[in-house]
Each structure stands twice: as structure tokens, then as C-alpha cells.
Amino acid sequence: MDHSVTSTLQSHPLQAQDYKTLALASLGGALEFYDFIIFVFFSTTIGHLFFPPDMPGWLSQIQTFGIFAAGYLIRPFGGIVMAHFGDKFGRKKMFTLSILLMALPTLCIGLLPTYATLNYAAPILLLIMRLCQGLAVGGEVPGAWTFVAEHVPPRRVGLACGILTSGLSLGILFGSLISTAINMIFVGEAMNTWGWRIPFIIGGGFGFLAMYLRRWLKETPIFIAMQQRKSHESTQRLPVLTVLIYYLPQTLLSMLLTWILSAGIMVVILMAPIYLQQQFGFSATESLQANTCAIIGLIISCTVYGVLADKFMLGKIIIIGSMIAVITIAGFYFSLEHHAELLFITYPLAGFGVGIVGSFACFMVKAFPTAVRYSGVSFSFNMAYAIAGGITPLLLSVFTNLFSKLAPAFYVISLFALGAIIGIILLINKHITKEMT
Template sequence: MSRQGQLTKAVTGVTLGNMVEWFDFAIYSSMAMIMAKVFFPTTNSYNELIAIYAAFAAGFLIRPLGGFLFGPIGDRFGRRTALVLSISMMSLATLCIAMIPSYHSIGIAAPILLVVMRMLQGLSTGGEYGGSCIFIAEHSPDKRRTFFTSWLEFGNIAGFLVGGIIVNVISSVLGENTMVAWGWRVPFVIAGLMGIVALFIRLHVDETPVFREMQAGKAKATARAPSLWALILKEWPQLLRCAGLVAAFNINYYIVLGYIPSYLVSFMGMSETFSANLSLIATLALLLFIPVFGMLGDRFGRKRMLTIGSVLIIISAIPVFWALQSHGMAAIVIGMTVLLLGMLFFEGTIPATLTSLFGSTVRYSCFAISYNLSVSLLGGTAPLINTWLIQQTGITLIPAFYLIGGAVLGLLALWKMHDRTGKPLPT
């Protein structure tokens, strides 16, 4: 097979597999209210929402452990090996969630089982995103690496979109009572089956040229893999830089796509239909423009693109949330458009940027560790933290402050970063 054919196969196979994670995220976001009633029934809707967000966050809190597990596997035994193992674990845990009885059937065991399965999912995704970025980046030509890796983000958003659409279709067909009774299980079955298909594809995708060279002895350092402590001591500047960029990227992602729809319903009194339609339009817009911003990243430089995105978020976050609170249709649409534009500067360029921070022999470990620590502390916990802070303080601008904080971290990470756009990955 030609190099272009191998690249196309790698991008397709890995992107489809990574979609499963975001499909699952869309399920939780779209069915948060329903799952709260199934697993955490109380008389207080705020407490139900916080409880289900806490269960969701549990999967993120264990992701660093997944990074420590899958990172060394990817560096020692192959990028493809780690990705096959991660999607297998994810698919199994997702199918198990679909079979958990409700709280009314088995009591406290129900939410406990949900949290355990979420933790298994979190463990598996600890090696998923970083491995996917690395796999595509190591297959890509230097001059178009940003564009090809941007398709990974396209796949993520597509998974989020498809998951949301499927939940909406099933909900409209079955109705709320049936969804609470058993309908919520159907999307998880679909996600698990998608994972099995992705597993089959990954088993038939070639290993990256970089790792094949390492296997052939051109990178003998893999035979003497450094200890975790030695790795941290040597790579800590790049680990911190990666974590800062990941914080800016994921805070933006989880607030804009994952949290604002529930925010508009829970705190602004908007209808669920309006919120769902807004989320759908936003997701379609991202799908359309992510590859475009990937191409722009190759042309104008990834560091420049990320800097523009961070500054845009800082100066617009508070005005945008004032617009969201205005209840005016035009103000809300304009506000969301600005936030989406800020997202796109990250969506199109962040996979290639993060991959280029580390040398080949420690790339998977460093990426997985720093990425997942940052996501766990600042990204996946964003819905829970923002909901709790708003409930405690009554300040509905909390998400705007959270966005600004993430963007500031991003700018700090970009300071003195060497831009490797169009250049070979470090060895």
C-alpha cells in the first residue's frame, strides 16, 4: 500500500475509534437529567444534577492512572497495541453500563456500579486521545501534519454530534417515562458496538513508521526506558507546557459544548428544545471548520493560531455570558459564535502541537501523563465545579471566569514554546 493509502487508513481507523469516547460524552451530556433520576433520585433537582456530574467526573479523575498505564505500553510495545487495548476496555465498560439496574431496583449498588464502570472508561481513555494524536502525527508528512491531525478533532466532534442526535431521536420516539424506565440504555449499547467496530479496524491498521524504526533499533533508547521519576526530571518543562495547553483547550471544550446547554436550562430558564438545537448548530459549525483551521495552522503556524484563540477567549468570555443571560435569541447566537471561533483555533491545531512537544522514545508516556492530569483536574470536572460554585455563590458568570483562567494558562504555556510547524517531529 502507498504511503498516502497508509495515512488515509490510519486517520480513518484511529479517528473512528476515538469517536467512541466523545459519543459517550454526548450521551452523558444529553441524558444528564434522565440518568440522574435513574441513579441518584432525590427531591432536589440540583442535587441530582451534581450527583450525576460527580459520577461523570469520576471517569476523569482516574484518567491519569490510565496515562501511566498506557503511556509506557505505547512507547515499549507499540502505538497500535496501546490503542487496541484502550478501545477494548472502553467498549466493555460501556456495554456494562447499559446493563446496570436502576437505583429503585438494587439501591446504592446502582450508582456504585455506574461509578466503577465510569472509572474503567476513564482508565481506558487515559491512553486514547494521546495515542490517537501520536498515531496520526507519526504517519503524517511534516508540511501537512496539522491538517491531518485536525481530523482527529473532527472525529471527536462527529462522535459528540452523532451521540446527541441518537439520544434526541430515541427520546422523541420513546418519551420521557420510557427513557427513564429503560430507553437510556439503548445509546450505551450503540456506543459499545461502535467500540467493537473500531477495535476491528485498529487491528488492521499498520504501526507507525516512527515506532517501526524504533523496533528496528534506530532508537535504542527504548530498550532502556527511563523511570517515571527520571522522565519527570528530564521532561518537566514540556510536561507543564503540555498540561497548560490541554487545560486551555479542554476547559473551553467542556464549558462550551458540554456545560452551556445545561447551564441555559438550569440557570437561565431556557427550554430544553432551544438548548438542544443551539448545541446541534454549534456542533455542525465546528465540524465544518475544523479541517479549515487545520490547514490554516500549517500555513500560518500553530503557535500563532493558539495565541489568537487564547486572547479571543480572554476578552470575550464575560461579554458572551452577559449575552447568554440576556435571553435574547440574537445575543445568545452571537455569543456562542464567538466562543466557537475561539475553540476552532485550538481544535484545528492542538493535536499536532502537543505531539511535537516530546521525543519519539517518550512521546506516548509524556503525552498521556500530562494530558490526562490536566484534563482530570481542570477539564472533565468543569461541569461539576461550575454547577457547585454557582449554587454556592449565586454568581452565574462563574463559567466565564473559568474560561478566562484556562486561556491564561494557555498563554503561559505558549510563552517561549518552539513552534515546529512544518518541521519533523523531535526524535
């Protein structure tokens, strides 16, 4: 890191400009995350409308999740390209471009004709829009973490990453609230005709608003200082190659943490409402209301763990937080069969447990130096999310139907146990996060 910048920023508290940056970055990230995940909240309706009516429900659901997964599979390409130019020419430009690339296809999904009108062209167009969304979000999340981490004092990086991750979670909350309202207002043919379109149109419109607001963001002082010193010697090759050659351990650990993050967010938060309906007979409204409570727990927890990551050793925080996640997630899933009345207690607690992922970003941005930070975080995050995010919905859908309805529980619990092991590794190898300290 640039030590001349560090020495002046090391200990001062967050200032008005820092909070402005966090607010604008979180707002844009929230809206972009909303645009990306609203798809899963309406996957049942989308599967019904965009595939042949005589197709078995389970098959259309799997194909819908396949299109959802395609957005994850394309993310590494978008992330690597945006991160490359972000490391070369600045974070702000790519940070603003990503939200435009998300808003357009989200709006288009809300306006797409269905299978009844276009036949097989309808799911193909849906897939193309989903791929465009994946390209955009591949640059957004790593770019947002990098952007805010380089704007705040080094001893406030955990807080900044925690707040931003909470902001991203706010996008999920917004999606859940919109989904709950739409399911309460529209039923039957009204939902199939145009009710499902409203969330996508709203998301596209707010995306353009967020892009407009980001005009007031400034380039990060750390990146400007690096440019002024002409310190690009280490990035004459492609930044991503520098990452893989010199920072492979950090990359692998970041990928494992992303795998855990993806499981917590996708399985416990995004997929759970449909899971509750299909496997345990909860109504759509009840499932989404409980989901809203869980997301609130997640938002609070991300910020709490971000604050703790600044005050205590990151490895210890990850160990403790991961074990809390194991306990709360187990309590949620294993209580569904015989203690369904506890849903509004166990599910919010599980959401709070998942919030340890708010500290994972703190590790990622500290693990890589300024010259390749965007590329390092982007490659690690997007490659892992593409693999885990791409196959998780399909695998769990199959395993749940063929083996056990508790398959999601065993999957997520195992991964958060892995998180505790990674925390131990970080305690043993303290030098891994030295780049930003």
C-alpha cells in the same frame, strides 16, 4: 526524531494510506469519545434514576457529576500504563485495546438496573463502569494523536492532529444528535424506563465495530524505524520518568494547554445544554439543537487551525485563536440574558472559537521525541484532564448556584486568555517544538 525517516517524508502530501489511517483513527476516536461523554447529556435522568427519589435535585445532580468526574480522575493511571507499553512495544496494540475497554462498560451502563431495583448497589456499579471508561479513554486520545502524527509527513502534523481532533468532536456531535432525537421521541416515563438506555447500547455496539475496523491499521513507520535501530537507550528507565526528568517544560506547557482544552470542551460544549436549561429556561430540544450547531463550528475550526499550524508559527496561531475564543465565548454567555434570540448565532461562533484546541495537540506531539512521545503526551494530557476535568463540573455547579450564573463564562474566558500567554511563550522559545521539525 528519526531523521532518516524525516528526510523521506518531510514534504510529500498525504497519500491514500495516510487518509485511511486518519479515517480509521478518527472513527474509533469519535465513537470512544461519544461513549465517554454521552453520560453528561443524560446526567439529569441518570441522577434521578440512580439515587434515592427523596434526595434533593441539586444534590443528586452534584453526585451524578461526581461519578462523571471519577472517569477523569482515573484517566492518568490508564494513560500512563497504556503509554508505557505503547512506547515499549508499539502504538497499534494499545490503540486497539483502548476501544475494547471503552465499548464493554458503555454497553453495561445501558443495561444496568437502577436504584429502584438495586438500591445503593446501582450507583456503585455505575461508578465502576465509569472508572472503566476513564481507564480506556486515558490511553485513546494521546494514543490517537501520537499514532496519526507518526504516520504523516512532519509538515502535515498540524493537519493530521486537527482532523483527528475534529473526529473526536464528531463523537460529541453524534452524542448531541442522539440526545436530541431521544429527547424528542421519549418523554416522561418512557425516557426513565428505557429511553435513556438506547444511546449507551448504541455506543457499545459501534465501539465493537470500530475495534474490528482498526485491525487494518499499521504500526507507525517512525516507531518501526526506532525499533530496527535498537534506539531504546533513553527508555531503559520508565518512559514517564524520562519525560519528567528531561522534558519538564514541555510537560508543564502541555498540561496548561490541556487545562484550557478541557475548559473549552467541557464547559462550552458538554455542560452548556444543561446550563442553558437550568439557568436561562431554554427547552431541552432547543438547547441540544443549538449545541449541535456549536459542535459543527468546533469540528470545522479544529481542522482550520490544524492547517494553519502547518503553515505559520504555532505560537502566533495559538495567540490569535485564543483571543478569538475569548471574544466569541464572551459574546455567547453575555448575550443569553438579554438577547436569547441570538443563541443560534452566538453559540456556533463560540464553538468555532473553542476550535483553537485543535492546534494544541500539534504542540504536544512535537514537544516530545519518538522514544517517549506517547508517554509524554499521555502523562501531560491525562494528569491535567484528571485535575481540571474532575473538579470543573463540581466547582462550576457550586459557584453558579452560590455566586453568579455567569461563573462558567469567567472561568473559560480567563483560561483562553492564558492560552494567548502560552502562545507568546512559544514564540519566545521556538526550540520547545524542535523534536518533530
